[in-house]
Amino acid sequence: MSAPAARTIEVLGEPGYDVHVGPGALDKLARHGRPGRRVLLVAQPGREGPVAGASSVLEGTGARVVPVTVPDAEGAKTAEVLAGLWSTLGREGFTRNDLVVAVGGGAVTDLAGFVAATWLRGVDSVLLPTSLLGVVDAAVGGKTGINTPEGKNLVGAFHPPRAVICDPTWLAGMARADYVSGLAEVLKCGLIADPVILELVEADPGRATDPTADPALAVELIARAVQVKADVVGADLREASLREILNYGHTFAHAVELVEDYTWRHGDAVAVGMVFVAELAHRAGLLDRALLDRHRTVLTAVGLPTSYPGGAARWPDLRAAMARDKKARGDTLRFVVLEGLARPTRLEAPDEGLLRAAHAAVS
Structure with a gap:
């Protein structure tokens, strides 16, 4: 089975950025490393392959990688975890020239993005989502945050990343139930803006739920969902009006x-x-x-x-x-x-x- 063609979706804004979906993801990441640049690599458990690849690529550019593993899923999005990352940044001497990279699902991209938004009032971030939910929803749009006992995402900031990079092979190891859960956000995009998404899923629901069965279909669904979000976010970065439809x-x-x-x-x-x-x-x-x-x-x-x-x-x-x-x-x-x-x-x-x-x- 041949690899699907990579897709790049532009998200307009200040600054704008690209979402890369497809092969060649780590080549895109290399553009964000440079000699002496500190990189906080925030990852969730079980992402050893993408983490190792990202570390190797960044270190190959001369960057100094500081890896940190955070709890899985929503357990990462707490004030305690956030404070621990701030402490790491302080001990390592991170400046505004340095970088935060997230590897994991939507929870870790939310968390790492918020860390980047708040450290020194804003440093660069690059997001490497390894879940379907992460790439079609959390990583795109610049919304970052953590949860509190009173509710989800009530504390956060708008902080667009420098890039979102996803290799679909990272999604192949997802539990089926988790991948299917991510399809809810894909189908949402079909309902609110792009009915072709619904037609593609309805034509063969079984293939739509397995990214290894038809990688080209997986990339097409992801790219279409990301395009819907990019179109909306580009017109309403800070959720003043139009962006609410994504909710x-x-x-x-x-x-x-x-x-x-x-x-x-x-x-x-x-x-x-x-x-x-x-x-x-x-x-x-x-x-x-x-x-x-x-x-x-x-x-x-x-x-x-x-x-x-x-x-x-x-x-x-x-x-x-x-x-x-x-x-x-x-x-x-x-x-x-x-x-x-x-x-x-x-x-x-x-x-x-x-x-x-x-x-x-x-x-």
Whole structure:
């Protein structure tokens, strides 16, 4: 099987940067090393191959690599881990000419990006996502942050990386459930902006869930999802208006993650969250039944959940968590919803009865 062609997606902004998806990833990384440059290499466990490759390439440029391993998944995004990285940067004498490199999933790119944003009020970062969720969502767009006991990503900063680099072979070792979870963000991009994504997945859901079965399809889906995000981010770097559409399904998803103490996979929560807002939009008269049903059909086809257990007993906790969502304004809940395929809009202050009915539909 021949290797898929590499794709490069430009993200406009100040500064702009490229997202490289495909073979030749480490060659792109070499451009960011130079003699004497200190590089904090932040990685999660289990990424030995990409970490070794990144270290070798950077050291080959004369850079001095300082490797740090952080906890896996959301366990990395804590104030304690963040403070430890700041201490390392201080001990090693990092200056504004130095670099932070992240190797891992979306949690480590969020964390490392925030470290880069806050050290000396901003140093360069390069992100090497090794998960599907990381490359199509967390690593692209310049949003960085950590979690607090009160909610997810409530502390953070906008800090665009110098580059995002992903070799699809790094995704081949992912557990199937984790890869499928990442597909939720890919399908989200199909629903809000690029219906071809839905068509490609619906044509053969099995191949879409296995990056080794059809590497070219994997690169195509990733590149299309990244392009959607790049288009939106380039027009709204700091989430003033348009960028909120990328949070389709996330208000309910973040509530689930908080209530479940982050034991749910992010993509699984987003899948249920998209069905929740589809049910909400349908009940508000914005979304037709066919597109509501399509949400469930395509998500189910790839193995993503479309319901959240617990019933009415969980609603008070979920409702309270949604009130702390970043899109809320005062006491007013605001949801990204669809009024048609690839036609996102906002629904503000929906009736509490509609909210409870949408919750019941996904319980």
